[in-house]
Each structure stands twice: as C-alpha cells, then as structure tokens.
Amino acid sequence: MPERADVERVRALVGTNVTDEHAQTLATYYASLSQAVAAFATDELRAVEPPLRSIPGPARA
C-alpha cells in the first residue's frame, strides 16, 4: 500500500483532480517501474552512454 506522501507526490505531478484510489494505483505502478530500474546493474550502466546523440547543425549554407 503506498504511503500518503506517495499519493500526494502523484497529485503534485499528475493533477489534483485524481482520486485517492487512482493516485494509489499510479503510485503502485510507478513503484514497480522504479524498482525494476533500480535492479539494473549500476556498474554496467556507468560504463555506457544512452543511445542519445546531438545532431550537429544546421550545416553552413
């Protein structure tokens, strides 16, 4: 069961019109995503870049 602080954080990010029940569902959903990412091997992540690149430009006319 998410804590009150989690529910309030959901409201702050998603909107105040969210019901308690929906906010709790969202907090649980986010917690599962966050835990899954936390399980990635930190040392391996530090060794690689994400596949995001700046695209140089525009080229000189």
Place this chain on the structure above:
Amino acid sequence: MTDLCELNIADLAPLLQKREVSPLELVDAHFERIERMDRKLNSYIRLMPDQARAAARTAEAEIGRGEWRGPLHGVPVGIKDLFDVAGVPNTMGSKILRESVAETDATLVRRLKDAGAIVLGKHNLHEFAFGITSENPHFGAVHNPWDLTRVPGGSSGGTASAIAAGLCVVGIGSDTGASIRAPASWCGIVGLKPTYGRVSRAGGLPLAWSLDHPGPLARTVADCATVLQAIAGPDSRDPATSHEGVPDYSADLDAGVQGIRIGVPREHFFELVEPEVARLVHEAISTLEALGARVEEVSLPHAAHAQAAGNVIMSVEAAAWHERWLHERSADYGPDVLQRIRGGLLVQATEYLHAQQLRTLLQADFAAAFQRVDVVLGPTMPLVAPEIGRTLEPSGAFNMAPRAIANRLTVPCNLTGMPAASVPCGFSAGLPVGLQVMGPAFGEPMVLRVARAYEAATSWSRQPAGLAAQAA
C-alpha cells in the same frame, strides 16, 4: 474455385495481371465477407467502400491497358487506424481523435497506393496503441478468429484478426513493444517488425518515438516481403528513416537454411513461457536444424531487464506526447491506458536515462551474438491468446496476469531496433503459437529467409482460422 478472400498476394498477382480476376470483383468479395463476418470480429473501425471501389475501377482500367504496377496492383489491404488515410478520421482507437480527419496519406499508405494496393478500411486497435489486447473501450473489443472469446493480441489486433479471417489480404501495423508480432502470433499469421528507420513513421501517430516501428502483417512470409518492398526506404518526412539501400526482399526467400547459424538464447527467452509454447518453439528449431541450419546457444544477459526498460521508455515518451490531453481530457481515456501514460509523468529523468542506457547494454549482447549466428530464435509470446475481459487476472502455468508478461519476449527488439518476425509454429489447446525470428539491423532478408524456410517445411500457415473455416 477457392474463395477469393483466401488467396494471398502470390496467388492473386498473376490472376489480376492476366485479368482472370478483376480488382473490383476482389474488393466486392472482401466487402461481402466483412459484412458477413466482422460483426463477430469487430476488426474494422471504418470501411471505405466508395473509395475502394473507385480505386478498384482505376486499377482494372490500368491493368486492362497493360499498365500493371506490380504484385500489389488491385490487392485489398487494411490499415491500422493509427496511420493517416486522406479523407477519413485517424482515431488511434481513441475517443479524443474520433473526428480527426487526415488531410494527406501517411507515407506508407501513399506508397501502398502507388504500388496499386486498394485500401478497404481502417482497423481497430488497442486505444492509442498502448496495450497488448485490443480490448478497446470506445470501439469495442476485437475478437480472435480462432476463438471469439479470446483477444487477438495488440495493439494491431484488428489488422491481424482481419487478415487471419480473410477480411483483407495484407495489412499495416505498428510495433512499439510487441504490437505487430503479438497479434500475428495469437492470430496465426506472419508479422514483421522491420529495422528502426527502415519504414517511415510519417503520418502515423506516435506511441513512443524511439520505439515505434511500422511494418506488415500477412498470411505468408512472401506476402510480408512484398509489402515491405513497397513501403521501405528513406522519407524526407521522417528524419529517422535510413538511407541504407533497400534490397530485393523476395530474392532469397527460398534459398533455404543450409549452413545458416541459428542462435538460441540461454537466458530469458524460455523463462516464464508456457510449457507447450516452449515445446513447439523447440520443435520448430529442430525442424530448421533438420533442414540444414546449425544451432548454437547464445547469451543475452541483459534481456531480463528489457521489459522494464521498454515500459519506462514507452510510458515517458507517451506521457510527453499526451501531456496536454492528460490534464484536459483525462476522462476520455480508457482506465488501463490512462494509468500507463500517467505513470510516465512520475518517472524520474534519471530512470528514463538508465532505461536508455540499458538499450546500449542490450545492443552489445545482440552484437556479440551476431558475431556467431545469423539469426536468434525464440517464442514470440510466452502464452497463447487469453480470454477477453480476463487479461489482468493471474492465470496460466505461472499464475501471472497475461498483460504483465505478454511483451517480455518482443520488446528487446524494439529497444535494439533490430528486425524481428513472428511466423506460426503450431497450436496449443487449439490456439496459434508463433516462432520469433530476430536478425541484425537491416537483416530483413535473412529473417524472412529463415521464416520462409520454416513456413515451407510445415503446414501451420495454410490452416484457415477457425471462424474463416466455418465461413468457407
């Protein structure tokens, strides 16, 4: 004569070219069948009979003048209702876009039309393409033609259901985590997610920019190759499209698998897979080995984290695109899709970037594997099609909700951008099972060649879907 609606492009093209079948006759046969069967399947959101018949008359006149454009000329196709078709709404399966009429064709629709294909209509899908079941709250659930109580898969569920039942010859779907391969597997047809950048996304509404892959669905591998040929290639409207040369995708289809090196993953791809699904896939790999392929184990240690990374990236990128509607139109979303998109608003930037970094690690896993093998094989889906309305309930051999595990074997190739196909490899309890064939970037010719070799050696692709069999 065989029902016209059961013929594939390879059968139809010579008949159309020689004027033994007319495009109008073919289009009419499909609309008659749709009228008879789609009340049960709900695979189409919109039919376009006037436009289709006008296009069929044009095709008929062109072919009559000897101006045959190629194997798609006069062939009826369906388009997932996520790609623009000029003059009709592009709903993306949503209430929000129900009246949003497209002014121009998506690039791939334009290319299909240029090749002579005739658009019959637009297919139902999971709302905003964000789901695996095609249980759509606004347009109704799509049904699986093998068992009407089951989902067809998603999000391109209407497309797969329609093709399997003979309500169009081929179709176009999109795949962000599974959405071409999942419905292909569960409906017993072939689906190909091409390499990222191989097919233009222009005119298709996004789910997640960095994961979206448009591609073909068909009843045969050869038909997938024919459709890919028509839609592949660079497009100035989509900056992500590649200038890599477009090969002849049909040239090596029947070259067989003698000496081809097949990799079977040691990790992940056979974990949490229903035993009968795993057995059928191992049997398919043995069939390819008997045809001359060499099989060896490969290691993909980061595949276990792919589903988490994919779900994070999908939710965040979807939230960025939907943000205004999430605040202004939240009541117009179905509850499951609203939850997953809103979830993206909660993810921290560092978590999103860690998910992106995981892509790099997974790329390295596959790069090492492709040093040793030509393709990697595994199941497409860990389970067969679940029942409509029960996809969130724990069930099956592992007592897990189908929606929780459905994309765990397909999303790795969305993260890496590699091509992957699903080809039918048998039945479990009367429901289709798919073999997934994964290849290196721009390796579609090899993926299709291996899939075709398996298809040619077996009879799974020649079995009409249950509902279609009743109608025949």
